Amino acid sequence: MTRHAYTLLLRLVSPFVWLWMWRRARRAAGQWDIFGAERFGAYAQPWDGAPPVWVHAVSLGETRAAQSLIQALIARGDRVLLTHTTATGREQGARAFAAEIAAGQVFQQWFPYDFPGAAANFLRHYRPRLGLIIEREVWPNLMHAASAARVPMVLVNARFSERARGHVASIDRVFRGLMRNAYGVFSLALAQTGDDAQRLFDVGIRNVVVTGNLKFDVPLPHVAVDAGRAWRERVGRPIVSIASTREGEDALFVPVLAVRCDNTTPLFFLVPRHPQRFDEAAALLTHSGLRFARWSQIRHDAHSGAALEGLQVVLGDTIGEMPFFYAASSVAIIGGSFAPLGGQNLIEACAVGTPVIVGPHTRNFADAVQGAVAIGAAAQLSPGSGGALAQQAVELALDWLQDPQALQKRSDTARTWVAHHMGATARTLAEISDFEAGQVPRERRRD
Numbered sequence: 054m055t056r057h058a059y060t061l062l063l064r065l066v067s068p069f070v071w072l073w074m075w076r077r078a079r080r081a082a083g084q085w086d087i088f089g090a091e092r093f094g095a096y097a098q099p100w101d102g103a104p105p106v107w108v109h110a111v112s113l114g115e116t117r118a119a120q121s122l123i124q125a126l127i128a129r130g131d132r133v134l135l136t137h138t139t140a141t142g143r144e145q146g147a148r149a150f151a152a153e154i155a156a157g158q159v160f161q162q163w164f165p166y167d168f169p170g171a172a173a174n175f176l177r178h179y180r181p182r183l184g185l186i187i188e189r190e191v192w193p194n195l196m197h198a199a200s201a202a203r204v205p206m207v208l209v210n211a212r213f214s215e216r217a218r219g220h221v222a223s224i225d226r227v228f229r230g231l232m233r234n235a236y237g238v239f240s241l242a243l244a245q246t247g248d249d250a251q252r253l254f255d256v257g258i259r260n261v262v263v264t265g266n267l268k269f270d271v272p273l274p275h276v277a278v279d280a281g282r283a284w285r286e287r288v289g290r291p292i293v294s295i296a297s298t299r300e301g302e303d304a305l306f307v308p309v310l311a312v313r314c315d316n317t318t319p320l321f322f323l324v325p326r327h328p329q330r331f332d333e334a335a336a337l338l339t340h341s342g343l344r345f346a347r348w349s350q351i352r353h354d355a356h357s358g359a360a361l362e363g364l365q366v367v368l369g370d371t372i373g374e375m376p377f378f379y380a381a382s383s384v385a386i387i388g389g390s391f392a393p394l395g396g397q398n399l400i401e402a403c404a405v406g407t408p409v410i411v412g413p414h415t416r417n418f419a420d421a422v423q424g425a426v427a428i429g430a431a432a433q434l435s436p437g438s439g440g441a442l443a444q445q446a447v448e449l450a451l452d453w454l455q456d457p458q459a460l461q462k463r464s465d466t467a468r469t470w471v472a473h474h475m476g477a478t479a480r481t482l483a484e485i486s487d488f489e490a491g492q493v494p495r496e497r498r499r500d
Contacts, residue, residue, distance in 0.1 A: 055228040056193055060169060067166070080329030083140030091163040094174030102157075105134040107181035107204075109164055112142040114398060115187040118210055120149050121270040121478040122185075127158050129482075134179055136164040138190075141327070141372070148373055167192040176202045183489065185209045186239075189217065193231050196238040207488065208242040209481060210267040213252045214416050221256050233257040241488050243481050246420045262484055265477035266421065268400045273376045278405055281380030288361055291319035291383045293450045294407075296375065297326040297397035298388035303334045305391055305443040311341040313447055314365040319454060322348075322378050324369030326388060326397065331370040338366060348374075380405045383460065384450040390414045391442050396422065403430050403467035408453065408460065410434070410446050424474070430467035 071087055078085040086092060106126055110116040116137065123133055135150070137143040146161055153159040162179075165171040172195040184199055184206045191208075199206050221232045237257040243264040244250035250261045285292055295306050303325060310321055323345075325334050331347075338345045345366040352371070361367070369378055379385055379402045387409055389397035396415035399422065403409060409431040415422045425431035434445050453460050 055231045059193055059228050059231055085140050086163055092166050094165045094171030096178050100179050102132060104180045104182040105132045107134045107184045109136045109190060110142055110187045111190045112139040113145050116142045116145040117271055118267045119187045122267060122481055125478055125482045127153060133159045135159055136162050138164045167194045169194045172198040176204055188212055191235050193235040196235040200238045205240045206238055208239050211242050211244045211249055211253060213249045218252045243484055264480040267477045268398055269471055269474040270478040273404055277376040278380040281377040285381045291454050292381050293319050293384045294322035294378050294382040295386045296324045299326050299394045302388045302391050303337055305439045307337045307341050309443045309447050311343055321366045322369050323366055324378055335368055379407045382407050384408055384453050386410045386446045391439055404471045406464040406468045408463035408467055410449055412442050425470055428466055428470050430470045
């Protein structure tokens with residue numbers, strides 16, 4: 054009965070959700086197919102093959118995290134059905150698996166809305182032999198449909214914070230165990246950390262194993278990394294990237310740069326996380342009086358080194374080039390952590406040897422931040438007001454640039470830290486293979 058009440062509420066609020074999606078799609082200029090048939094579980098063509106392994110990666114970060122696992126699944130002979138909720142996730146998947154999509158090894162599809170009919174039709178159409186949900190995207194009707202269709206479900210690279218557990222508890226108080234029942238459908242959860250594992254066990258998943266964080270295994274394109282390092286040499290100036298900024302954070306950093314930038318300071322990259330905010334960031338830079346250029350306008354300029362001599366900021370307004378920006382930078386300030394937004398991934402910067410500075414709000418990457426700070430690959434600022442935090446971050450980055458020997462040590466430490474934590478893909482694939490072979494007992498929690 055509680056799931057029916059949830060479904061009724063979902064139908065009532067769905068027009069407002071679609072309006073939000075439409076506005077976001079309009080700002081981002083992405084293709085969301087909000088009212089596309091796929092979103093409602095309707096498909097024009099029949100599925101043309103054996104039951105696939107279904108991997109759901111909701112957005113950009115999850116798609117990046119799943120990349121090494123999907124490649125491993127393909128390597129063992131699986132055909133992968135890859136679903137997304139957001140346009141940025143779908144675009145990343147299309148870039149990362151262009152060859153595999155062309156070869157028919159990967160098939161992309163929109164994730165269906167969580168209406169009972171749409172979820173059931175999706176599973177009936179593709180008949181996946183296994184469902185892999187990346188990180189945390191649990192919908193009650195979909196999980197119920199998977200259980201009814203006898204599709205075994207696995208939560209992969211799972212992260213589950215204390216805040217997430219609180220949200221589940223709040224929903225369950227209203228809908229009488231709705232989310233606990235949904236989580237209970239999972240046959241297996243592969244958690245990033247022991248704390249994640251314990252919380253997932255507490256909300257109803259009986260079989261939980263710690264396999265580590267797939268993001269340590271994300272392959273970085275060597276061409277982009279080498280190009281970033283070569284570009285920094287050509288520019289001839291230190292570069293600090295303020296990367297993956299989220300809502301409201303550009304407005305914190307731009308005034309700091311306007312005061313701090315002069316002819317002796319390094320070049321700054323300002324890279325918003327989402328494309329819908331590129332123009333907003335450009336407007337802030339224009340209003341500040343900072344001399345800046347949009348990366349989309351100078352990236353193909355063979356003489357960019359000379360053109361950059363008078364610039365103070367480059368606005369990173371393209372998608373999929375973060376490895377280049379990090380490799381070109383001497384220090385990276387990671388956004389999403391200077392406002393209470395949970396933080397963004399710092400692993401990619403560390404992987405190319407770029408030391409990191411983060412703000413205090415890092416709940417989404419708490420374990421990774423703690424480990425990077427403990428070993429000296431990163432620094433985390435104490436809580437404070439947004440503007441003061443932005444100023445502290447910029448000043449700390451400038452201080453680091455004054456000691457090249459210490460900065461190189463941080464760089465070496467960052468690469469070593471990432472290398473030490475690699476291997477989650479192999480562990481994850483091994484657990485999935487054992488599960489498929491029926492070697493996993495029904496109830497287990499291994500730390």
